Amino acid sequence: MAGQRTRRRIPEATVARLPVYLRILSERFESGVSNMSSEELADAAGLNAAKVRKDLSYLGSYGTRGVGYDVEFLVYQIRRELGLTHDWHVVIVGAGNLGQALAGYGGFGERGFPVGGIVDVDEAKIGTIVGGVRVRHVDELASVVRSRNISIGVIATPGTAAQDAADALVAAGVTSLLNFAPAVISAPHGVSVRKVDLAVELQILSYYEQRRATAASTSTLRAVPGERGRGASA
Amino acid sequence: MAGQRTRRRIPEATVARLPVYLRILSERFESGVSNMSSEELADAAGLNAAKVRKDLSYLGSYGTRGVGYDVEFLVYQIRRELGLTHDWHVVIVGAGNLGQALAGYGGFGERGFPVGGIVDVDEAKIGTIVGGVRVRHVDELASVVRSRNISIGVIATPGTAAQDAADALVAAGVTSLLNFAPAVISAPHGVSVRKVDLAVELQILSYYEQRRATAASTSTLRAVPGERGRGASA
DNA sequence: CAGGCTTTGTGAAAACGTGCACGAGCGGCT
DNA sequence: AGCCGCTCGTGCACGTTTTCACAAAGCCTG
Numbered sequence: 001m002a003g004q005r006t007r008r009r010i011p012e013a014t015v016a017r018l019p020v021y022l023r024i025l026s027e028r029f030e031s032g033v034s035n036m037s038s039e040e041l042a043d044a045a046g047l048n049a050a051k052v053r054k055d056l057s058y059l060g061s062y063g064t065r066g067v068g069y070d071v072e073f074l075v076y077q078i079r080r081e082l083g084l085t086h087d088w089h090v091v092i093v094g095a096g097n098l099g100q101a102l103a104g105y106g107g108f109g110e111r112g113f114p115v116g117g118i119v120d121v122d123e124a125k126i127g128t129i130v131g132g133v134r135v136r137h138v139d140e141l142a143s144v145v146r147s148r149n150i151s152i153g154v155i156a157t158p159g160t161a162a163q164d165a166a167d168a169l170v171a172a173g174v175t176s177l178l179n180f181a182p183a184v185i186s187a188p189h190g191v192s193v194r195k196v197d198l199a200v201e202l203q204i205l206s207y208y209e210q211r212r213a214t215a216a217s218t219s220t221l222r223a224v225p226g227e228r229g230r231g232a233s234a
Numbered sequence: 235m236a237g238q239r240t241r242r243r244i245p246e247a248t249v250a251r252l253p254v255y256l257r258i259l260s261e262r263f264e265s266g267v268s269n270m271s272s273e274e275l276a277d278a279a280g281l282n283a284a285k286v287r288k289d290l291s292y293l294g295s296y297g298t299r300g301v302g303y304d305v306e307f308l309v310y311q312i313r314r315e316l317g318l319t320h321d322w323h324v325v326i327v328g329a330g331n332l333g334q335a336l337a338g339y340g341g342f343g344e345r346g347f348p349v350g351g352i353v354d355v356d357e358a359k360i361g362t363i364v365g366g367v368r369v370r371h372v373d374e375l376a377s378v379v380r381s382r383n384i385s386i387g388v389i390a391t392p393g394t395a396a397q398d399a400a401d402a403l404v405a406a407g408v409t410s411l412l413n414f415a416p417a418v419i420s421a422p423h424g425v426s427v428r429k430v431d432l433a434v435e436l437q438i439l440s441y442y443e444q445r446r447a448t449a450a451s452t453s454t455l456r457a458v459p460g461e462r463g464r465g466a467s468a
Numbered sequence: 469c470a471g472g473c474t475t476t477g478t479g480a481a482a483a484c485g486t487g488c489a490c491g492a493g494c495g496g497c498t
Numbered sequence: 499a500g501c502c503g504c505t506c507g508t509g510c511a512c513g514t515t516t517t518c519a520c521a522a523a524g525c526c527t528g
Binding site: 283288 | 473474475476477478
Binding site: 038064 | 503506
């Protein structure tokens with residue numbers, strides 16, 4: 001196989017939207033839809049058509065002018081580009097409230113990311129079963145990672161332990177981290193880190209709420225319950 | 235009170251970072267640190283100093299040249315700007331796996347967003363206690379929202395029910411939505427929407443993993459376990 | 469109180485992401 | 499076969515975000 005020719009670099013913003021397209025396309029395909037235009041896809045994703053086309057163009061010229069995109073083919077291409085042609089096992093560090101919830105939440109496995117292990121430092125939790133997986137000691141992390149060939153680690157510890165968890169994961173050979181702890185973690189070059197902080201999201205919403213409140217008391221009136229708009233408005 | 239004079243509009247990217255600064259500053263303040271430079275703050279947040287200074291400058295000129303920022307004062311200013319001077323009750327729609335996890339996770343209340351109610355459509359779940367709050371029927375949503383003066387709703391339903399949940403929340407008077415369901419939802423103008431999709435985050439990590447894998451097999455060697463770098467590297 | 473050291477605040481430039489507009493190419497119809 | 503209508507792919511202009519670089523302003527020392 002000569003393989004993928006020029007291997008364009010895909011902008012981060014586009015990479016973040018590909019999973020959204022993928023979900024929509026998969027759903028439509030299940031419903032028997034075989035073709036979609038950039039505009040239909042844009043409506044479903046809450047974006048505009050030009051952006052969708054530009055995003056998809058990074059994958060190659062897979063659309064047909066005058067017709068649209070073949071849903072099944074596009075699903076395949078996006079999966080391939082995202083590396084979703086096989087499952088990725090993940091290991092969760094921290095079997096507390098959040099870790100248990102994540103393990104119990106079926107969403108991971110369904111979407112191709114089965115939980116391959118959970119570890120914790122707390123002796124009391126070791127051996128308990130969470131989401132069908134037995135909690136093991138953090139010292140066994142490296143062996144867990146190796147046995148399942150895991151490259152993605154999920155950090156679900158308290159903020160104070162997050163950096164230790166990250167270091168342990170990296171030492172065990174993990175190269176991607178998804179951090180749910182309320183702390184900034186650093187990792188060596190070559191390790192990807194993404195962060196999800198629930199409190200931060202709420203605080204951002206709070207900002208716009210607060211802003212609306214003061215704006216309303218300043219100006220006379222506002223209203224405008226009008227048509228459906230998009231995302232975070234001011 | 236003449237109040238805040240010109241009321242600058244703060245860029246969205248900055249708003250998203252303010253909560254991070256706030257957490258770091260609060261932690262340092264607890265540890266007895268009373269002053270911080272933009273560079274120290276930048277290190278802790280994993281950013282560069284110029285960005286920190288520009289971000290903070292949107293709040294006003296609260297630093298002292300040659301010295302840095304007064305931690306306590308800055309904490310106060312950021313809280314005020316983000317509208318965190320009082321608690322915001324939130325209502326959770328969906329008492330399934332994810333909803334229960336979010337309610338049970340103490341993180342919300344601790345950070346100023348106590349759970350003021352949980353609703354679901356499933357009769358079997360009504361009346362059960364989750365995270366100290368009794369699950370009520372979704373028909374009671376409006377009364378729950380009014381009784382606690384709630385303006386933030388959290389959507390923790392399956393994807394197929396997410397838009398219904400959003401509509402119900404908006405109808406009940408909620409003006410900010412945090413959507414955990416794997417679906418794009420639309421809301422009227424004037425309603426802020428933010429989305430957290432765990433599967434999307436993992437798929438983004440998958441992309442970079444996959445990319446590294448193919449790059450490694452193409453080039454001869456890479457390595458570089460060198461110094462600590464930042465976020466999602468290629 | 470002058471000079472040196474430090475760190476802020478901010479213009480200006482560069483980089484990045486988004487939206488528009490239109491040429492190019494394809495399918496269908498006559 | 500030729501024409502028409504539709505939708506993709508993309509160059510370009512615009513807005514936003516990041517980075518750079520430096521003057522302004524405070525503290526400290528002698």
